[in-house]
Amino acid sequence: MKKWIFWLVLTVIIGIAFVYSRPFLLKNEGSEIKVVFNMGKREPTVKKINTIDINENQIFQGDLLLVNNTYSIQQASIKEDIVPLDSIAELEKQFGASIGDISLSMEAGLEFSKMMKAAKKDGLLHFSVNSGFRNFQEQEKLYKEMGSSYALPPGYSEHNLGLSIDVGSTLMKMESAPEGKWMEEHSWKYGFILRYPKDKTHITGIEFEPWHFRYVGLPHSAIMKEKNLVLEEYIEYLKKEKTVKTTIDETEYLVSYHPVSETLEIVEPILAQYEISGNNLDGVIVTRSQ
Numbered sequence: 001m002k003k004w005i006f007w008l009v010l011t012v013i014i015g016i017a018f019v020y021s022r023p024f025l026l027k028n029e030g031s032e033i034k035v036v037f038n039m040g041k042r043e044p045t046v047k048k049i050n051t052i053d054i055n056e057n058q059i060f061q062g063d064l065l066l067v068n069n070t071y072s073i074q075q076a077s078i079k080e081d082i083v084p085l086d087s088i089a090e091l092e093k094q095f096g097a098s099i100g101d102i103s104l105s106m107e108a109g110l111e112f113s114k115m116m117k118a119a120k121k122d123g124l125l126h127f128s129v130n131s132g133f134r135n136f137q138e139q140e141k142l143y144k145e146m147g148s149s150y151a152l153p154p155g156y157s158e159h160n161l162g163l164s165i166d167v168g169s170t171l172m173k174m175e176s177a178p179e180g181k182w183m184e185e186h187s188w189k190y191g192f193i194l195r196y197p198k199d200k201t202h203i204t205g206i207e208f209e210p211w212h213f214r215y216v217g218l219p220h221s222a223i224m225k226e227k228n229l230v231l232e233e234y235i236e237y238l239k240k241e242k243t244v245k246t247t248i249d250e251t252e253y254l255v256s257y258h259p260v261s262e263t264l265e266i267v268e269p270i271l272a273q274y275e276i277s278g279n280n281l282d283g284v285i286v287t288r289s290q
């Protein structure tokens with residue numbers, strides 16, 4: 001009799017353990033609540049999975065927008081954190097009044113400041129900054145004055161985004177200057193890419209511009225550098241691969257492409273680790289780091 005009672009109690013305990021250790025999902029107005037019961041804890045662990053519908057507005061905002069003589073940007077695509085470069089202390093100290101009328105996205109400007117500091121440590125002391133953000137009115141004026149051989153119409157220039165900067169050397173042409181060679185080799189570490197390289201003019205549609213650098217952020221600049229891709233190629237690469245993994249300085253990145261018709265599922269506890277950028281074409285690129 002005692003044995004019978006012992007096995008009955010043991011069976012009940014095992015059954016309770018099984019029920020309380022397995023997860024289940026509860027629906028909650030378009031979201032999923034994942035509740036995981038853990039043995040030894042009274043309260044369950046709750047993870048909320050938010051669903052995010054990709055809409056057209058997201059396609060036209062972010063750091064990875066493709067801008068060229070075919071694809072233009074909207075007014076809403078312009079970065080909202082545009083600031084004068086001389087408001088960034090380190091840049092004001094290095095370049096002084098010469099950057100007083102040049103602006104850039106604050107995010108890109110801070111990374112550019114880090115890059116200039118690193119270049120200085122490597123003995124590169126003769127940089128100049130020649131152009132940054134231009135609004136549509138400034139672009140229109142430049143286009144009318146200089147013509148299509150030099151400038152693009154409003155909305156078709158990367159300078160209209162607030163993510164591109166023209167960098168020169170006070171010693172010689174950037175193509176031959178040590179500053180140009182250093183930037184081409186090291187700019188990816190700070191999220192920048194040489195936007196119009198010499199061997200990609202048939203893809204970009206723009207002649208070699210050794211002074212024009214575009215901020216796309218990490219890990220994208222690193223992947224593009226490693227695989228020798230310009231932005232047009234990188235966007236197509238992500239659309240083909242769907243998901244790309246890479247590790248930079250012990251940080252793991254997961255980059256994925258999603259067309260406008262998809263719904264994203266994001267687990268709330270790591271929601272802050274996601275960045276979403278449109279590609280200015282047909283979808284968004286999600287970047288997760290951990």
